[in-house]
Amino acid sequence: MNKEYMKKWREKNKEHIKKWRKKHYKKHKDYIKQHKKEYRASPEGKKQMRDYRVKHYKEHKKQLALHSRQIYIKNAEKIKAKLRKKYANDEKYRIEKQAHNKLHYALKTGKVKMKFNCEVCGSKKDLNCHHSDYSKPLVFQTLCSQCHHNIHRENNYLEDL
Secondary structure (H helix, E strand, C coil): CCHHHHHHHHHHCHHHHHHHHHHHHHHCHHHHHHHHHHHHHCHHHHHHHHHHHHHHHHHCHHHHHHHHHHHHHHCHHHHHHHHHHHHCCCHHHHHHHHHHHHHHHHHHHCCCCCCCCCCCCCCCCCEEEECCCCCCCCCCEEEEHHHHHHHHHHHHHHHHC
16 A cells, blocks of 8 residues: 555545544553653653754744733732742741842942853853852852853752762
8 A cells, every 4th residue: 555545545544544543542542641651751652752842942942931921910819828828937938038139239230241152152142140159149150141050950969869
């Protein structure tokens, strides 16, 4: 059988295929779920899932951002209350927040200045300030968002070990 013939056959028999897939899934549901779970846990499956998420995000970035924003607006008070409760007694978070606020004020008033490019890769896009030590709020690195994300990901990975 050639590809063209199969393509036409599938096009003609969409309903038949749909019914067969439903029936097949019901019959082999446990096996299919177990196989999916194992595949997604494998390195190959993880890579495929990550690639899919990256591709999907790139294709639907604006819609996803808009959807997230709508959910936040709809549930803003609940979210804020939950965060206040979560961080109310968190000393580490309080220190981090104070450092961010002091740095923001110092940048605003001109006490300190950010560099014009990332200290790791040299990029000039999406620059952020990164604190290595929150007890020294005016000592920071200027990093692009990608390098900043990478540093935090490495630090979180090291803390988990």
